[in-house]
Amino acid sequence: MSAVDYNSLKFSHIRVTLDDGVLVIVIDRSAARNTFAEAFAHELIQALDYADKDDRVRAVVFTADTSAPAYCSGADLSSGWKWSDANPDANTDHGFRDSGGQVTLAVLRCRKVTIAAVNGHAAGVGVTALQLPFDFRFAWADAKIALPFVRRAITPEASSSFMLPHLLGYSAAKAIFLSGETFTPTHPLLTRLYYAVFPKREEVFPAALKFAKELASNTSAPSIAATKAMLNHPPANVEEAHLIDSYMLKKMTAGERNDLVEGAKAFKERRLPKFTDPVDIMKNWAPWWKTLNLAPGSAKL
Amino acid sequence: MSAVDYNSLKFSHIRVTLDDGVLVIVIDRSAARNTFAEAFAHELIQALDYADKDDRVRAVVFTADTSAPAYCSGADLSSGWKWSDANPDANTDHGFRDSGGQVTLAVLRCRKVTIAAVNGHAAGVGVTALQLPFDFRFAWADAKIALPFVRRAITPEASSSFMLPHLLGYSAAKAIFLSGETFTPTHPLLTRLYYAVFPKREEVFPAALKFAKELASNTSAPSIAATKAMLNHPPANVEEAHLIDSYMLKKMTAGERNDLVEGAKAFKERRLPKFTDPVDIMKNWAPWWKTLNLAPGSAKL
Amino acid sequence: MSAVDYNSLKFSHIRVTLDDGVLVIVIDRSAARNTFAEAFAHELIQALDYADKDDRVRAVVFTADTSAPAYCSGADLSSGWKWSDANPDANTDHGFRDSGGQVTLAVLRCRKVTIAAVNGHAAGVGVTALQLPFDFRFAWADAKIALPFVRRAITPEASSSFMLPHLLGYSAAKAIFLSGETFTPTHPLLTRLYYAVFPKREEVFPAALKFAKELASNTSAPSIAATKAMLNHPPANVEEAHLIDSYMLKKMTAGERNDLVEGAKAFKERRLPKFTDPVDIMKNWAPWWKTLNLAPGSAKL
Known part of the structure; x- marks a missing residue:
C-alpha cells in the first residue's frame, strides 16, 4: 500500500x-x-x-x-x-x-x-x-x-x-x-x-x-500476525493445534529471515532486537481457517 | 398455557x-x-x-x-x-x-x-x-x-x-x-x-x-429468552455470532413492539420500564441451533 | 505390560x-x-x-x-x-x-x-x-x-x-x-x-x-482415566455431554466392580477406600472421540 x-x-x-x-x-x-x-x-x-x-x-x-x-x-x-x-x-x-x-x-x-x-x-x-x-x-x-x-x-x-x-x-x-x-x-x-x-x-x-x-x-510483525491468527481462528482440538503450530513454526524458522536471525542474535547479545520483516511475509502460510460469506443473501442465517 | x-x-x-x-x-x-x-x-x-x-x-x-x-x-x-x-x-x-x-x-x-x-x-x-x-x-x-x-x-x-x-x-x-x-x-x-x-x-x-x-x-422477557438462547447455543465462531445477533437485533427492533418502545421511553424519562411482551414473541425467530435426538436408541452414543 | x-x-x-x-x-x-x-x-x-x-x-x-x-x-x-x-x-x-x-x-x-x-x-x-x-x-x-x-x-x-x-x-x-x-x-x-x-x-x-x-x-484409576478422557475430549455441546456421561455412568456403576463396591462401602463406614481396579477396565467403553491422523503426509495441514 x-x-x-x-x-x-x-x-x-x-x-x-x-x-x-x-x-x-x-x-x-x-x-x-x-x-x-x-x-x-x-x-x-x-x-x-x-x-x-x-x-x-x-x-x-x-x-x-x-x-x-x-x-x-x-x-x-x-x-x-x-x-x-x-x-x-x-x-x-x-x-x-x-x-x-x-x-x-x-x-x-x-x-x-x-x-x-x-x-x-x-x-x-x-x-x-x-x-x-x-x-x-x-x-x-x-x-x-x-x-x-x-x-x-x-x-x-x-x-x-x-x-x-x-x-x-x-x-x-x-x-x-x-x-x-x-x-x-x-x-x-x-x-x-x-x-x-x-x-x-x-x-x-x-x-x-x-x-x-x-x-x-520489540515484537516481530509476522509473529504478532501469526499469533493473532492462531488465537482468533482457534483449531477444533489440541491435535489440530499441533498440526497448525508445527506448520507455522516450520515456516517461521525457515531460511535466513531477518527477524529470526536478529531475534536470536539480540537474545544472545542481551540487547533489544530491531525487527524489520513486514507482516505480509506470513500471508501465504495462512489461512487454515474458513471464512463465512457474510454478504446479504449468501449466509444461511 | x-x-x-x-x-x-x-x-x-x-x-x-x-x-x-x-x-x-x-x-x-x-x-x-x-x-x-x-x-x-x-x-x-x-x-x-x-x-x-x-x-x-x-x-x-x-x-x-x-x-x-x-x-x-x-x-x-x-x-x-x-x-x-x-x-x-x-x-x-x-x-x-x-x-x-x-x-x-x-x-x-x-x-x-x-x-x-x-x-x-x-x-x-x-x-x-x-x-x-x-x-x-x-x-x-x-x-x-x-x-x-x-x-x-x-x-x-x-x-x-x-x-x-x-x-x-x-x-x-x-x-x-x-x-x-x-x-x-x-x-x-x-x-x-x-x-x-x-x-x-x-x-x-x-x-x-x-x-x-x-x-x-426490570428486564424484558423476550430479551432474556433471546440472550439465554445465544449463550446456551453458542455459534461456532465470531462470524456466525455476527449473523445470529444481526438477525436477532433486527427482529428485536422491528415494528412498534411494546417493550422496545417502553424501554427507550423509560430510558429517556430516567425511570424504570414496565415490560409486558410475552416470551413467546421471539419463538419464531429461533432456533438457529440443532437439537440432538436424545431418545434411547436414536443417539449415536 | x-x-x-x-x-x-x-x-x-x-x-x-x-x-x-x-x-x-x-x-x-x-x-x-x-x-x-x-x-x-x-x-x-x-x-x-x-x-x-x-x-x-x-x-x-x-x-x-x-x-x-x-x-x-x-x-x-x-x-x-x-x-x-x-x-x-x-x-x-x-x-x-x-x-x-x-x-x-x-x-x-x-x-x-x-x-x-x-x-x-x-x-x-x-x-x-x-x-x-x-x-x-x-x-x-x-x-x-x-x-x-x-x-x-x-x-x-x-x-x-x-x-x-x-x-x-x-x-x-x-x-x-x-x-x-x-x-x-x-x-x-x-x-x-x-x-x-x-x-x-x-x-x-x-x-x-x-x-x-x-x-x-484415594482415587479410582478407571474414574481418573474416564474423567480425564471427558475433559480432554470435550463434547460439542451440553446434549452430547449428557449422552457421553450417561453412557460412562452406566458403565461405571454396572456389575459388582471392586472400586464401586469399595467406594460406597468406605463412604458408609467413613473410612478411606482401597481401590484396586486397573485403568484398562474402561478401555472398551471409550473412545467417543475421533483421533486425527498426525502422520506426515496424512494430515490436511
Whole structure:
C-alpha cells in the first residue's frame, strides 16, 4: 500500500495520527456523548484497514478525549432504532448486518497489536465493539461498564454473545448479560478483562501508548500476525493445534529471515532486537481457517 | 398455557410458590438429607417446564430449607446404584439417560432467569445439576462444595464435564474434578462461579429472591429468552455470532413492539420500564441451533 | 505390560523413580540450563508411556532439581533453529511435527494424574509443553514464567495457542502471548493456572509429591482415566455431554466392580477406600472421540 498521509485524511467522527509505529484513533463525537453512529463505524473500519496494511503501523490504540462525557455511551438512538437506508438489504431479516459487528470483525482482522484505552464510561456497543475485540484493554478504575441490553428490551450485539464468554468464560458472561448491571473494571466478574487499571482518566491513554510503543519496537510483525491468527481462528482440538503450530513454526524458522536471525542474535547479545520483516511475509502460510460469506443473501442465517 | 395454581400442585419432593413474578422451588427432602432421587428430578423438571411456559413467571429461584442438613448432599444411594425400572431402556448401555442430566437440560431449556440459592452444603449432583446450569448462583460462604466422583469410583454426570469448564475454563475444571476435594465458594478456583456469597445461611435465599424480583420487574422477557438462547447455543465462531445477533437485533427492533418502545421511553424519562411482551414473541425467530435426538436408541452414543 | 524396572532404565536427560504409586520424572540437563532438546523429548514421551500402561503408577510428577538454573529455560538453540535429520519429513512444510507438541500430546494421553512441580524459572516450551498439558501445576512464587515468542520472531508451539486459552480463556491468553512479558505465578492473569504456590523452590516438589500420593491412594484409576478422557475430549455441546456421561455412568456403576463396591462401602463406614481396579477396565467403553491422523503426509495441514 502506498503510504497514507494520516494528517490529510478527512474523517468527521475520528482523529487519526501515527506516532512511533502506533496508529492512534480518537473518537471525536463529544457533542453526541461519543455515541456510536454508522458513519463513525465506517470511518473506524477504514482506519483499521489502513493500520492492517500500512507497514509503518505496528500497533493501534483506540481511545476517547478525557473531556468527553464518556468513552462511548452506546448506540446513537437520536432517531430511534432506525437502520441506514444506504443499505437496501438492511430492511430484510436476513440481509441486515449490525454495524457494531462490522467493527468487531474489522478489529479482529487487523494484524497489528490493538489496544483499547477506556478512559471514560462505556455502555452497550461502547463495550462490545469498542473493547471486546481488542487484544488489550486499559481502563480507568471508575469507568462504568454496562451491557444493559435486557433492560432495554434488545439483545447483545457486535458478536458479544460470542466474544465475552470467549474472553472470560460463561459464568461471567451469563451474569453480566442477564443482570444488565453496571460494573467497574476491578469487579471480580471482570477479572482479566483489563490488562491494566488506573485511578485517573488522564493516566489511561499515556500508559496504553507507552505500552503500544514498547510492543511496536520489540515484537516481530509476522509473529504478532501469526499469533493473532492462531488465537482468533482457534483449531477444533489440541491435535489440530499441533498440526497448525508445527506448520507455522516450520515456516517461521525457515531460511535466513531477518527477524529470526536478529531475534536470536539480540537474545544472545542481551540487547533489544530491531525487527524489520513486514507482516505480509506470513500471508501465504495462512489461512487454515474458513471464512463465512457474510454478504446479504449468501449466509444461511 | 392456562394459568397454573401452584398452591394446588401435588408435589412430594419440592414446594413451589409464585411470588411477584418469581417461581420459588424448595427441595423438600430434609429427612433424606436432601438427596437427589429420580422422583424429585421428575417433579423439578415439571416445575421448570411450568416456569418456562407461564407468562406470570419471569424468574426462578431454586433453594433448600436452612434447617435441612444440606442444600443437596448428592445422589440418593439408599438402594445402591440402581436405576428406575420405570424406564426399560435404563438397563441398556446406550439407552440409559442420567436423571441429573435431564435436570440440567430442563434448567437450560427454561427461558426465564434461573437462580440457585445455595444455602447449605452440596455434593455431586447437588452441584452439577442443581447449580451449574443456573444463570446465577448465590451461596453461603461456609457451604462445602464437593465433586468427589474420582474418590467414589464413578464419573462426573449431569453434563458437568461440559458445564464446569464452560463456566470456568479447563484449568479450574480439571483441578476440581481430578482432586475430588471439597471447596468453599470463595476458593480462588471457584472465582466467578458464585454471583454473591453471604456469611449466614439465612441470608442467601432472601438476597436471591430480592435480586430475582428486581430482574423480574426490570428486564424484558423476550430479551432474556433471546440472550439465554445465544449463550446456551453458542455459534461456532465470531462470524456466525455476527449473523445470529444481526438477525436477532433486527427482529428485536422491528415494528412498534411494546417493550422496545417502553424501554427507550423509560430510558429517556430516567425511570424504570414496565415490560409486558410475552416470551413467546421471539419463538419464531429461533432456533438457529440443532437439537440432538436424545431418545434411547436414536443417539449415536 | 510387564513390570518396568525404573532403576535400570538408561535415560540420559531424565531421572525416573517409582515412589508409592507415583512416577517421579526429573529433568536432568542442568549443564544445559535444563533446555528442551529432541532427545529429552523422546525420553520424556517414553516415560509417560510407561506411566500410562503400568498399573503400579497412579500419578506422575514432573520436576527439576532446585539446584538447576531453571525448571526449563526453553528450546535448546545451541545449534540454532535446526530440526533433527532423523526425521526426513521434518524438512517438508507439512511433514514437520514440533517435538514440544509431541510432549503435549503424550502428557494428555497419559491416563494417570499428572502434576508439574515448577520449582524454577520457565520459558517457552518449558511452559507450553512442560506445564500446560498437566492436570495440576504447583509452583515457586518467584518463578519467572515467560512466553516471549513474539519477541523472538517465532510463534506459540506445543499446541499452546489451544491449551492456554482452553485453561484460562482468551482474555488472559491474548495478553500473555501478545505482550510476550514475564509473569510470576501469582499474577492476576495467571489466576487458576497454578493449583498451589510456595515461597521457596525447595517446597514445591515435596508438596506436589505428597498431593500425588494422596490422590494415588484415594482415587479410582478407571474414574481418573474416564474423567480425564471427558475433559480432554470435550463434547460439542451440553446434549452430547449428557449422552457421553450417561453412557460412562452406566458403565461405571454396572456389575459388582471392586472400586464401586469399595467406594460406597468406605463412604458408609467413613473410612478411606482401597481401590484396586486397573485403568484398562474402561478401555472398551471409550473412545467417543475421533483421533486425527498426525502422520506426515496424512494430515490436511
